[in-house]
Amino acid sequence: MSITFAATPRTQPQDLGSRARSRRGRALRRNLTGWGFAAPATALVIGLSIFPAVWALFISRTKWNGISPATGVGWANYGNLVQDPDAAAAAQHTLLLTVLFVPGSILLGMLIAVALNQKIRLIGFYRTCIFVPYVASAAATGILASFVFNPQFGAANETLRRLGLPAQGFLENPGQALLVICLIALWGEVGFCAVVYLAALQDIPQELVEAATVDGASRLRVFLHITLPELRPVTVFTAIWQTITAMQLFDLIWTTTRGGPMNSTQTIVYYIYELAFQTQRLGYGAALAYLLFAVTMLLTLGVLWYSRRTGSEAL
Structure with a gap:
């Protein structure tokens, strides 16, 4: 008696590549969707916290009353604080x-x-x-x-x-x-x-x-x-x-x-x-x-x- 086995079809390299590209595409769409929801809040946080903080660092190195043009004084303000x-x-x-x-x-x-x-x-x-x-x-x-x-x-x-x-x-x-x-x-x-x-x-x-x-x-x-x-x-x-x-x-x-x-x-x-x-x-x-x-x-x-x-x- 002879036993025969059905041959398992092999996955072609082209199929593996298309599946990988499909997974990457789905992951990219999910990431873009997530950033689409998070981007407005992220921009708001950056605009209301990080940007003013960086701007305040530049202001701290000037002499400015908020109206007239600012005058650069370097790190003199920090030195004056000590005294x-x-x-x-x-x-x-x-x-x-x-x-x-x-x-x-x-x-x-x-x-x-x-x-x-x-x-x-x-x-x-x-x-x-x-x-x-x-x-x-x-x-x-x-x-x-x-x-x-x-x-x-x-x-x-x-x-x-x-x-x-x-x-x-x-x-x-x-x-x-x-x-x-x-x-x-x-x-x-x-x-x-x-x-x-x-x-x-x-x-x-x-x-x-x-x-x-x-x-x-x-x-x-x-x-x-x-x-x-x-x-x-x-x-x-x-x-x-x-x-x-x-x-x-x-x-x-x-x-x-x-x-x-x-x-x-x-x-x-x-x-x-x-x-x-x-x-x-x-x-x-x-x-x-x-x-x-x-x-x-x-x-x-x-x-x-x-x-x-x-x-x-x-x-």
């Missing part, structure tokens, strides 16, 4: 605000997130209440806070009087104004940290917590040895985000103190605003803005480098 006492004072205020705001927002956000991660009644309502101040307008928050901390008829001093405590100057006291602004900023921003930490807490494997509990670990030890290590990448992200927020804080200061009293709340961003839009020193203000950008970038890269070295990178 500017107002810029140094604004940097000190910004540094103090950052040192108070960033750890406070991270610590409060983490504690609130742990509390909101419990199974209690009306938990959705509580989570909404915590997040509402973050989505509210910062300008509206500043205006409302101006009434609350008004030394004459504000609710804060009225509460102190009812408790038998002396009234305070708050936003009109040079020694208290920056602290009050930090408190207002915490009230508005802590909801963001709480939501981020809450999402991270719900992503922690429950098997780890249950295994530690079965082994006899207390809730404090579980939090210190399981929860906190799992939250390190989120902490890195929130630290970077809140640092940028603190260094670029402007709207609360503009709606509450306008840099006063006696320039005690004049931060770098508000000083840039005064230079560029009140005294029309656009070149000098642009130079300070780029210096702030460089410092922010170095701080961000430093935090990322340290986090990756310790194995807790967020990006």
Whole structure:
């Protein structure tokens, strides 16, 4: 008996080439379709962010009031910033605000997130209440806070009087104004940290917590040895985000103190605003803005480098 096998037709090289060209054509059409949708948004981002940033770099090397022709001064604006006492004072205020705001927002956000991660009644309502101040307008928050901390008829001093405590100057006291602004900023921003930490807490494997509990670990030890290590990448992200927020804080200061009293709340961003839009020193203000950008970038890269070295990178 003889067994015969049907011959398998071989694919011709011409067929392979046509199929490859067909796949490349379909891929090209998909890419063109995608760029057709993304191109308008990309052009908008470039036009509203990258182009002004590059233009501001050229302005920072000139002396210009926005009306008369600009005069090139090279890097003199950057050199003058080193000797500017107002810029140094604004940097000190910004540094103090950052040192108070960033750890406070991270610590409060983490504690609130742990509390909101419990199974209690009306938990959705509580989570909404915590997040509402973050989505509210910062300008509206500043205006409302101006009434609350008004030394004459504000609710804060009225509460102190009812408790038998002396009234305070708050936003009109040079020694208290920056602290009050930090408190207002915490009230508005802590909801963001709480939501981020809450999402991270719900992503922690429950098997780890249950295994530690079965082994006899207390809730404090579980939090210190399981929860906190799992939250390190989120902490890195929130630290970077809140640092940028603190260094670029402007709207609360503009709606509450306008840099006063006696320039005690004049931060770098508000000083840039005064230079560029009140005294029309656009070149000098642009130079300070780029210096702030460089410092922010170095701080961000430093935090990322340290986090990756310790194995807790967020990006």
